[in-house]
Amino acid sequence: MRILVIGSGAREHALLLALSKDESVNELHVAPGGDGMSDLAVCHPEWQGAAIDVEDGAQITALAQALEADLVVVGPEIPLVAGVGDALREAGIAVFGPSKAAAMIEGSKAFAKDVMQAAGVATATATRIESADHIESVLDNYGPHYVIKDDGLAGGKGVVVTTHRAEAEAHARSVIAAGNPVLVESFLDGPEVSLFCFVDGETVVPLLPAQDHKRAFDHDEGPNTGGMGAYAPLPWLPEDATERIVREVCEPVAREMVARDCPYSGLLYAGLAWGADGPAVVEFNCRFGDPETQAVLALLKTPLAEVLAATAEGRLAQLPPLQWHEGAAVTVVLAAEGYPAVPRRGDVIHGLGAVDYRGESYVLHAGTKRNDSGEFEAAGGRVLNAVARGSDIEQARAKAYELIESLELAGGHYRSDIAAKAQQGEISI
Template sequence: MDVLVVGRGGREHSIVKKLKTNTNIVNLYVAPGNGGIANDASCVEIDEMDIDNLCEFAKQNGVDFTIVGPENPLNAGIVNEFHKEGLAIFAPTKEAALLEGSKSFAKDFMKKYEIPTAAYGVFTDVNEAKKMVKQQGAPIVIKADGLAAGKGVIVAMTEEEAYQAIDDMLVDKTFSNAGATVVIEEYLEGKEFSLMAFVHENHVYPMLAARDHKRAFDHDQGPNTGGMGAFAPVPDLSKEDYDFTFERILQKTADGMIEEGRPFTGILYAGLMMTKEGPKVIEFNTRFGDPETQVVLPLLKNDLLQVMQDVLAKKDPQLTWYDEACVGVVLASQGYPNDYEKGHRIPEFNPQQKDFVIHAGAKLNDENLVSDGGRVLLVGSRADTIEKASANVYHQLEKTAINTDSFFYRKDIAVTKTRT
């Protein structure tokens, strides 16, 4: 078979590495890919938002199966176009992808189908939004309604921070149209975790739970990012809470989307908070999470392509997992998630045994890999325990010559004590 992966980041590199183990795949294409992915697949110079040319490439090159990584082409209707051409693709339609594309839609959907989530309000008027903040007090969460590359969420610890976030979104248009509507939510306390599932209509097959770290700096300090590291599975998540999340959140969501006339196919991701009342949804994504994918897929024993084909055929893929843990730590450009420079030489790693490196913001420049994004790469490891996997990752990072003027990483991912 010939397979196409759409996207350019770490999530897509992780998908590619998993697909590479399938000997039945003759040609593995990635559009547009990145400099690191080019070592594992054939990169095609087509932007992930150039849907017409992606469709044409798939037809001209006899692509048998397409997997979509990022959210923007999903909300632009890439699946709808591929379906029109009779092309096999594993991802949600534009109508189903709205579950991620609009936070207000997602919140109203959860309210309708009694899926546990934070209390909320939806606003386009600055004064009305600030009135809710004044009534609720801080801490409080301000979200841009639309897609904002993982950066449109402000956890305001003071009312002043909340007012500033509202002004940034509704007045200064920091997130353009994505912030033309804001969702204001109660602040949920507890530990975050994520649960992804392979879905086709009402058939839902959950993966291992993972936990990522959104804040830029150690001890969960600094601004929110797209994710600075992750680990799986989540040892403090009980079987009861896992089952509740599967049955009362993921399954109910799949069933509800059918009721809404928006049947879901693809990867359904629930970002969750374990509160005193149980798991509650923070957000839905309609694709593989990043960086959770990088620590979940290495633990999957099954062939990824076969799983997706089975799910589309409404056949139980019988997911099986390694009895191990996986930890990943992101190396980011100094300044991320705010302004940062590109073009810095990426350090070379020498991964051992079950260690691995996943490239995200990387491009080739005169045969050298240089930084081309905020999150540059992820160093990961599989081991018997989370502690061993974390130690392996930090061993790799500490023994590698990293220019700290150019890059930084958190030193407390999946460790109980901050490393020095």
């Protein structure tokens, strides 16, 4: 199988690694990719003299046709919401990733709320604001916890959760000033859970639940980021939690999407709060989450390519159950100085040796490039991921932190408490 992956971050690096271990795959390509992925796939930073634009369906389709790709796997949400999947399907190319219409489950939080209401799925109450004139009156109906969301794509950084009304109001005004509506939501109590599901129409196959750490600094302090680390599975969840989420959340949404004539095909990511009454949806995403993917795929034993192809080709229901490694996996993000505000680029990363992907700990590249001396340097906010698998969370954490502590990046920072609460049994529901 010849596969083209779209994207350039650590999520795509993790996908390439998992695909490279599948014996049915004989050729891997990635566009635009990155220098840190070139040992797994042929990178295509440009096509026919033009830089790759992941939102350009015609360009991506032409590249896939030239490569004679059997399957295209779209990593980020932006090309999916832009309709790149539709362009590929119209050309007869198998695509892992939803249509433009179905991707609105992430592209518009208001659309997602409407789907959930129709499907009878538990979620926060919400009010949509399109004019700054209405902000104060709407906020009067919420609190003491305010949840203010950009009703569009914000890469995980468009949400402010605060007990300070002035901060909530300021974020709402900034979102509207930028041209997007605002969603004000009630606060959902309970620890957060990320559950990825392969979805093919009404067929839903869950992966392992994971938990992301969004805040920039230890103890969940600082601004929201795209994610500073993650772990899987979640030892504190009830044994029937995944089954409940599929039954109460993902399957009803899948059925509702079919009823709306925009059936879902691809990866549906449910972000949930697990409260006293069980799961309630915080938001949906239309793709693999970053950095949870890095931890979840480290535990997957089932060859990935066949599952992605079966989903794309409408035969997911025919596959046997997914198989998993025992134990746990942890990923820790090394971020550049200034992230998530204005990350500093160009600093050289020291300590990167030859990568042995056969081991239980390894580095994935999120935002790097090689300089003229052949050294890797920071080229984005989230720079590297240290990923490790162990017999339990304690061992996986130890391996991940041993690895990340061996790296040096001037001004770089990472959280020291990824999965610590789970290891110490401090999360309770």
